[in-house]
Amino acid sequence: MSTSNVQPKHASGTQASSLTLARKVLLLEANEIQMLAQRLNEEFERAVALILHCRGRVVVSGMGKSGHIGRKIAATLASTGTPAFFMHPAEASHGDLGMITGEDVVIALSNSGESDEIITILPPIKRLGAKIISITGTDSSTLAKESHVHLSAKVSQEACPLGLSPTASTTAALALGDALALCVLDLREFTAEDFARSHPGGSLGRKLLTRVKDIMRTGEALPKVSEEAMLTLALTEMTQKGLGFTAVVNHQNQVTGIFTDGDLRRAFASNISASTTQIHEVMRQSPKTIHPEQMAVEAVELMEHYKINGLMVVNDQNQLVGAFNMHDLLKAKVV
Numbered sequence: 001m002s003t004s005n006v007q008p009k010h011a012s013g014t015q016a017s018s019l020t021l022a023r024k025v026l027l028l029e030a031n032e033i034q035m036l037a038q039r040l041n042e043e044f045e046r047a048v049a050l051i052l053h054c055r056g057r058v059v060v061s062g063m064g065k066s067g068h069i070g071r072k073i074a075a076t077l078a079s080t081g082t083p084a085f086f087m088h089p090a091e092a093s094h095g096d097l098g099m100i101t102g103e104d105v106v107i108a109l110s111n112s113g114e115s116d117e118i119i120t121i122l123p124p125i126k127r128l129g130a131k132i133i134s135i136t137g138t139d140s141s142t143l144a145k146e147s148h149v150h151l152s153a154k155v156s157q158e159a160c161p162l163g164l165s166p167t168a169s170t171t172a173a174l175a176l177g178d179a180l181a182l183c184v185l186d187l188r189e190f191t192a193e194d195f196a197r198s199h200p201g202g203s204l205g206r207k208l209l210t211r212v213k214d215i216m217r218t219g220e221a222l223p224k225v226s227e228e229a230m231l232t233l234a235l236t237e238m239t240q241k242g243l244g245f246t247a248v249v250n251h252q253n254q255v256t257g258i259f260t261d262g263d264l265r266r267a268f269a270s271n272i273s274a275s276t277t278q279i280h281e282v283m284r285q286s287p288k289t290i291h292p293e294q295m296a297v298e299a300v301e302l303m304e305h306y307k308i309n310g311l312m313v314v315n316d317q318n319q320l321v322g323a324f325n326m327h328d329l330l331k332a333k334v335v
Helices: 012-039 042-052 064-079 116-128 142-146 168-188 192-198 203-209 231-241 261-269 296-306 326-331
Strands: 058-062 084-086 105-110 131-136 149-152 224-226 245-249 255-260 310-314 320-325
Touching: 012 168, 042 131, 042 149, 042 168, 058 064, 058 116, 064 084, 064 105, 064 168, 105 116, 105 168, 116 131, 116 142, 131 142, 131 168, 142 149, 224 231, 231 245, 231 261, 245 320, 255 261, 255 310, 296 310, 296 326, 320 326
Parallel strands: 058 084, 058 105, 105 131, 131 149, 224 245
Antiparallel strands: 245 255, 310 320
8 A cells, every 4th residue: 555645644733742741741640759758757767767778678578560660779779889689470380489587678669558479478487587568559458467567658649640650659659769778878877888899880870980000001011211311202102102201210120200291292393302311402301100909980080180191100119100191091981
């Protein structure tokens, strides 16, 4: 069948109604979160205390949409200093309950509080001695009554136009989980460095965990010449090593100066002869250096502050042990 007469729908009315509905959804869910915040009471504090003092792990469980929210809550807890994992309640009845010990805290999510898969595993969990925190939308539900601590995620209405799909209720449960995780984080005095250790592959992890020694060039890749070397040798060294500068060292391999591409241009502008000039005559003394154990992010700050493109790395005796430039930092994804 020919489709030459089929036209895409660009009706402004359709777009307007979509925007209107979208705004309604967002505002409704935001309002439910505000009401949730106002309802928080000492039960929330008890839940935080249970998680904070848990000597085992936090096990999060939920069916369907609640399960998806539970997975995110478990991931947030784990990444903010609280050992946690998600356990599917249906699989729990077929052996996965062996993951739980009496030292654990279980966070069970169910909007109705009557999910069969969750209710079924409550008795064996309680027999183990694990504590149960429930998050439901029904305060009088079985799950709410059988848990040690109940947190209400009740909403006045769902954002779904049909009133069927879990929307505002799942948002409320997710926000409540975030609040739990972040309150525990705060009480643990969890730092950005702690967070980075859980995220070594992320940008924050790289910035906070990467040290200068991890990115610096060493050995034959190091551009360096002695103080007595002729400027021609320095040019060769800079060209071969490609860092845009060369270190100048004394007989003890201690850094006494630096010569950069910029210094080279200035030298040629002054008609200095490369074949008759020793590097110590044109080098810059007291160059900026950094220690190999310092964080790479400190190097970035130093280079940005002094508007330089590279740094030499020295040990406690001011001996040259490495060098790098901004390209090396970019390659390591520190910047």
